[in-house]
Amino acid sequence: MRKNILYIAMACFALGFTACSDDPNDAVTKHVYGPDEAPYLRSDANATISNSLEFKIGHLAVQTINLKNYAEQIQTKLKMTVDDVFVGLENGDIVFYNINTSRGAWDKTAPTKGSTGWYYNSAGGVTTESNAQVAVELDKANKQIVVSVPETVEDGMNGTVNVGFAVDNKKDYDMYVRFSISYKVSDPSSNIVTINVPNTDYTPYVVDLNDYEDNIKDAFGMTLKEFCEAIQSTDGDMVLYMLDKDGNWITDQAYTASGMGYWCDADGNIMKWADKPNYFVESHGDEGAIYIGAYPGQEAGTExxxxxVYTLKSDNSKFIQFVFKAVLID
Structure with missing residues (x-):
């Protein structure tokens, strides 16, 4: 009996060996994704490029992400130049899609904004223009990602959208670069500072720019010293614009006060000194200050x-806005 059991055990053991195969095709293979499937997003922190954008109510200019600024990372991950990426988009070697981070997968939803972009809701999902909180579009001509928000956005809105470029090898999208774009909307006019301005002898209230050093750095990427130097000259890239009563930038008027400065009426309309305006704003970068003064003779208590705003002639998406409630005092 023992001998029979031993023979049976040896036979089973031998059959177990014959069931194994040296053929690698018999092993578990990686799934090949078809054209109607959404490939998974391979985890690669080094393939992610993060951008933070801020849109300011009153001047909701579109913002751009220049792919040339990330040429090295694109070369490392896609094994090609930025120019080659756009050639690949045309011949099918490269794809540009959304990324659904909650599912950890690529999203092949057809464009909803033009032929190369999408509208997104507050949760970062693709939607229609009427429900959109933000939009992302690929500008092939300038090799940029263009991000915009509608005029109906409100203060405090924020979110994150993810898009990416991947090599299409007809199996997966494992060679990729992902752009994680965080954005927020703020309203500069909601932060109003009350100041007391003397109503005699043109004595100004002095705005100390040291108090705005962090804001200046966030807006322009400049040090306080660089900003002060920039507002000293009217011939450079920096420019000063007043806002009218509706919050629109007044961009078509020459300076009427000293240096980079204006005389204005109570509604912010630009005037000349001879027309008896209400107040002036002047840039004094050499003192690290902005002067706000009154035309003499106005009644104390007038508000x-x-x-x-200060912005760049070359890029109006970069700006810092100041809002003051001026009260005239004796």
Whole structure:
């Protein structure tokens, strides 16, 4: 009996060996994704490029992400130049899609904004224009990702959208670069500072720019010293604009006060000194200050809102806005 059991055990053991195969095709293979499937997103922190954008109510300019600025990372992950990426988009070697981070997969939803972009809701999901909180579009001509928000956005809105470029090898999207774009909407006019301005002898209220050093750095990527130097000259890239009563930038008027500065009426409309305006705003970068002063002879207690921005002639998406409630005092 023992001998029979031993023979049976040996036979089973031998059959177990014959069931194994040296053929690698018999092993478990990686799934090949078809054209109608959404490939999974392979985890690779080094393939992610993060951008933070801020849109300011009153001047909701589109913002761009220049792919040339990330040429090295694109070369490392896609094994090609930025120019080659756009050639690949045309011949099918490269794809540009959304990324669904909650599912950890690529999202092949057809464009909803033009032929190369999408509208997104507050949760970062693809939606229609009427329900959109933000939009992302690929500008092939300028090799940029363009991000915009509608005029109906409100203060405090924020979110994150993810898009990416991947090599299409007809199996997966494991060679990729992902752009994680965080955005927020703020309203500069909601932060109003009350100041007391003397109503005699043009004595100004002095705005100390040291108090805005962090804001300046966030807006322009400049040090306080660089900003002060920039507002000293009217011939450079920096420019000062006043805002009218509706919050629109007044961009078509020459300076009417000293240096980079204006005389204005109570509604912010630009005037000349001879026309008896209400107040002036002047840039004094050499002192690290902005002067806000009144035309003499106005009644103490008179109030008006003073609103202005510093921005770049070459890029109006970069700006810092100041809003003051000026109260005239004796």
């Amino acid at each position: 008006f809102r003073v609103r202005f």
